[in-house]
Amino acid sequence: MESVAGSEDFQPAGRFDRWLLERVHSRRGVTALPHTLEYRDVYVLPTGFGAWFGLLLALMLVGGLNFNNNMTLGLGFLLASIALLTTLLAYRNLVNITVHGVMAKPVFCGETATFRILLHSDEGRHRFAVSVLNDEGRDCDDLPPQSTVRLELTQQTWQRGWMEMDPFRAETRYPLGMFRAWSVLIPRARCLVYPQPAAQAPALPKTGRGEYGAARPGEGEHFHGLREYQPGDPIRQIAWKASARHTKLYSRQMESPREEACELNWYLMGSGNTEEKLSILTAWILRAERLQIPYSLEMPGAALPADLGEEHRDACLEILALFNP
Numbered sequence: 001m002e003s004v005a006g007s008e009d010f011q012p013a014g015r016f017d018r019w020l021l022e023r024v025h026s027r028r029g030v031t032a033l034p035h036t037l038e039y040r041d042v043y044v045l046p047t048g049f050g051a052w053f054g055l056l057l058a059l060m061l062v063g064g065l066n067f068n069n070n071m072t073l074g075l076g077f078l079l080a081s082i083a084l085l086t087t088l089l090a091y092r093n094l095v096n097i098t099v100h101g102v103m104a105k106p107v108f109c110g111e112t113a114t115f116r117i118l119l120h121s122d123e124g125r126h127r128f129a130v131s132v133l134n135d136e137g138r139d140c141d142d143l144p145p146q147s148t149v150r151l152e153l154t155q156q157t158w159q160r161g162w163m164e165m166d167p168f169r170a171e172t173r174y175p176l177g178m179f180r181a182w183s184v185l186i187p188r189a190r191c192l193v194y195p196q197p198a199a200q201a202p203a204l205p206k207t208g209r210g211e212y213g214a215a216r217p218g219e220g221e222h223f224h225g226l227r228e229y230q231p232g233d234p235i236r237q238i239a240w241k242a243s244a245r246h247t248k249l250y251s252r253q254m255e256s257p258r259e260e261a262c263e264l265n266w267y268l269m270g271s272g273n274t275e276e277k278l279s280i281l282t283a284w285i286l287r288a289e290r291l292q293i294p295y296s297l298e299m300p301g302a303a304l305p306a307d308l309g310e311e312h313r314d315a316c317l318e319i320l321a322l323f324n325p
Contacts, residue, residue: 050178090181102189109196120148134168165189201283261294
C-alpha cells in the first residue's frame with residue numbers, strides 16, 4: 001500500500017475533506033453496514049492535475065477569443081466537454097457500490113491492525129480503479145460486474161482493548177485522473193488489541209495440576225493409535241486384527257497423561273504495574289502454547305481451566321485485552 005499520510009495536509013482538498021468529515025460525523029453519525037453509496041453520498045472534486053488542466057484550458061480560451069482564432073476556441077470547447085464528461089464517468093464509477101462489511105483479526109499492541117473492507121456491486125458494469133484510503137495508506141482494485149472485492153487498510157495500534165476503525169474514504173479517479181469522486185465512511189468496526197508480550201518474561205510457573213493436560217504418546221495404559229511394527233516392540237502391543245486386514249504388522253501406540261501444567265494466576269504475581277503484569281501473562285500464554293504445556297488462567301472476574309489450542313489461547317488473550325482493573 002502506498003503511504004498517503006500527511007500528503008494532503010496543506011492542500012485545499014485535504015482541508016475540505018476534514019471539514020466535510022466533521023459535518024458527516026455530526027449529521028449522520030456512524031455508518032451502519034452494509035451501506036450503499038447513493039447519489040447524495042458521492043462528491044466530485046478536481047484533482048491537482050485537473051485544476052492545472054482547467055487553468056490551462058481557461059488561458060487557451062482567453063487566447064482564442066483575444067486573437068479570434070476559431071481553431072483554438074473549437075479545441076478548447078472540445079477539451080472542456082471531455083473534462084465535463086469525465087466528472088459523470090467518475091461519479092458513475094463509484095455510485096451504488098455497497099460496502100458490505102469491515103473485518104479485522106486481533107493483533108498485539110504495537111503491531112499494525114489490518115481492516116478488510118468488502119465492496120460489492122450488483123450492477124452489470126465494470127468499476128475501474130476503486131480505492132479506499134485513510135491517513136496511513138491506500139488500497140485499490142477493479143470491481144467486476146456483480147462481484148465482491150476485498151480491500152485492506154492498516155491502522156497503528158497504541159493500547160490494548162478494542163480499537164475503533166478510523167473514518168476512511170472510498171474514491172475513484174477514473175477515467176483520466178482529472179476529477180475524483182469520493183465518499184466519506186465512518187464504519188462501526190473495531191479490532192481487538194492484545195497486550196504486548198513482555199520481552200524478558202520470567203520462566204513459566206509450574207504450579208497447578210496436570211490432569212487436564214494433553215496426553216503424551218509413549219508407554220502407558222491409554223490407546224493412542226496404530227503404527228507400523230518396529231523391531232523391539234513388545235508382542236502384547238501387536239494389533240493382530242489390524243495386521244490381518246492389511247497383511248503387515250501394526251503395533252498399538254499407547255499414551256500416558258502429561259503431569260506438567262502451569263497455572264497463570266494474577267493473584268500470585270504480587271504487586272506491580274498492571275500493564276507489565278498483563279504483558280508477562282501474554283508472554284507466558286504464547287510460550288506455553290509453543291511448548292505445548294497446558295495452562296490455566298485466573299484473573300479478577302474471570303477464570304479458565306487448563307487447556308491448549310487456538311481457541312483456549314484466544315480466549316485467554318481476550319480476557320487480558322479487556323481486563324479492567
